[in-house]
Amino acid sequence: MISQSGPTLSEALTRFIASKKGGKKAQDGHQELGRFVAWCGRQRNVNDVSPAEVAEYAQHIGLGGVDSALRLNPLKPFLAYLKDEGWIVIGLAAHLRVPRTRKTTGSRSSSSGAYADDDATHLSQEGYDRLVAQVTVLKGERVSIVDDIRRAMEDKDFRENAPLEAAKERQGIIESKIRELEAGLVSAVVMQTGRRTAQQKAVVGAKVTLKDMDSGKKVVYTLVDVREADVSSGKISTVSPVGSALMSRSVGEEIAINVPKGTLNYTIEKIST
Numbered sequence: 001m002i003s004q005s006g007p008t009l010s011e012a013l014t015r016f017i018a019s020k021k022g023g024k025k026a027q028d029g030h031q032e033l034g035r036f037v038a039w040c041g042r043q044r045n046v047n048d049v050s051p052a053e054v055a056e057y058a059q060h061i062g063l064g065g066v067d068s069a070l071r072l073n074p075l076k077p078f079l080a081y082l083k084d085e086g087w088i089v090i091g092l093a094a095h096l097r098v099p100r101t102r103k104t105t106g107s108r109s110s111s112s113g114a115y116a117d118d119d120a121t122h123l124s125q126e127g128y129d130r131l132v133a134q135v136t137v138l139k140g141e142r143v144s145i146v147d148d149i150r151r152a153m154e155d156k157d158f159r160e161n162a163p164l165e166a167a168k169e170r171q172g173i174i175e176s177k178i179r180e181l182e183a184g185l186v187s188a189v190v191m192q193t194g195r196r197t198a199q200q201k202a203v204v205g206a207k208v209t210l211k212d213m214d215s216g217k218k219v220v221y222t223l224v225d226v227r228e229a230d231v232s233s234g235k236i237s238t239v240s241p242v243g244s245a246l247m248s249r250s251v252g253e254e255i256a257i258n259v260p261k262g263t264l265n266y267t268i269e270k271i272s273t
Contacts (some may be wrong), residue, residue, distance in 0.1 A: 006045055006046050006047050006087040006088075007045070007046055007087065008042065008043050008044060008045060008046070009037045009040055009041065009042055009043075009044055009045075009046055009049070010037060010042040010043065012046050012081075012082060012085075012087065013033055013034070013037050013078070015085075016033075016078050016081050017030055017033075019081070029073075029074030030074075032071050032072075032074045032075065033074055033075065033078055035169075035173075036057060036075055036078075038166075038169055038170055038173055039057055039060075039173050039177075040053060040057075046082050046087045046088055047087060047088050047089075049088075049092065050229075050230070051090060051092060051095040051229055051230075051231055051237075052095075052226060052227060052228065052229040052230065052237070054079070054092045054095040054096055055095045055096075055097065055226045055229060055237055055239065055240070056226060056227060057096075058072055058095070058096045058097055059226060059239070060176070060180065072096055075093075075096055076093045076096055077093075079091075079092040079093040079096065080093045090231060090232075091260075094240075094241070094259070094260055095229075095237075095240065097239060097240070097241075122188075122189050122191055122204040122205055122224075122225055123188050123189070123190055123191065123224075123225055123227070123228060124190070124191055124205070124224070124228065125190055125191075126228075127224065127225065127227060127228035128185070128188055128190050130227075130228075131181055131184060131185055131188075131227060132185065134181055135178060135181050135182060135185070138174050138177055138178050138181070139178065141174055142171070142174055142175070142178070145167055145170055145171045145174060146171075148167040148170075149164065149167045149168060149171065152164035152167050184227065191204075191205040200250060200271070201248050201249065201250050201271065202223060202246045202247055202248060202249050202250075202268070202271050203223065203247070203248070203273075204223055204224065204225065204238055205222070205223065205224070205273055206222070206223050206271050206272065206273050207220060207221070207222045207271070207272050207273070208220070208221050208222075208223065208246055208268060208270070208271050209268075209269045209270035209271075210266040210267065210268060210269065211266060211267045211269050212264070212265070212266060213254065213265040213266060213267055214265055218269070220234055221234055221235075221236045221242065221243070221246070222234055222235045222236070223236065223238050223243055223246060223247070224236070224237060224238070225237070225238065226238070226239055241257055241258065241259050242257055242259075242264070245257045246268070249268055250268065250271070251268050251269065251270060251271055252267070252268060253267070253268050254266070254267050254268075255268070
């Protein structure tokens with residue numbers, strides 16, 4: 001039974017699959033959906049999944065190249081389904097983007113000021129502390145998964161031991177996330193906060209004030225690493241449509257950004273750090 005706050009990811013997946021017609025292609029897509037649900041946590045409520053997590057999963061899969069990125073295709077209708085059903089408010093499918101390969105040339109380094117190292121993970125202190133906390137939680141889950149595997153292995157019939165297979169899959173996902181998070185922490189550069197000063201170009205950590213050229217309304221975004229993205233608080237990822245369009249832009253520039261609902265036309269009014 002689904003609670004008033006919405007279903008778990010596992011329940012939502014079951015309902016989504018039931019609403020679609022079968023077929024070999026659909027079954028292949030179901031496997032990819034199962035991996036995504038296991039990555040996030042099968043028993044988590046759907047409205048607990050954040051845009052940053054979806055973007056992080058896309059980045060993880062995208063590291064395998066173009067062929068691996070095709071694995072993301074079945075996820076788009078599933079995430080759209082969650083919103084259509086009214087279980088979530090923020091559309092998550094838009095955050096399922098494979099990051100573009102970054103060039104390691106020196107020209108951009110000179111124009112990006114203090115954030116010239118493209119291989120570094122630029123985080124606020126709050127974002128850094130959040131990653132540390134995530135690693136701690138995952139290491140706690142690691143211990144419980146070992147117990148789950150031990151209990152599942154008590155069933156000697158391994159051929160039909162679904163709990164054992166699920167526990168091992170979850171173990172692999174947790175270990176992968178721990179390695180990825182720890183690698184990010186090792187390369188992390190904690191950005192200093194303090195009195196805001198004028199900034200020549202939009203870089204990671206910059207606060208950008210935009211004016212909508214059509215409505216005249218103003219909006220303020222802070223450019224952050226994908227791990228810190230939180231649209232509700234104005235923090236957008238540098239790999240999101242708006243974030244990537246703003247990177248390295250200057251005050252006074254006009255930008256057109258293509259989003260699912262159409263084209264957004266902005267003028268950059270102010271950049272500060």
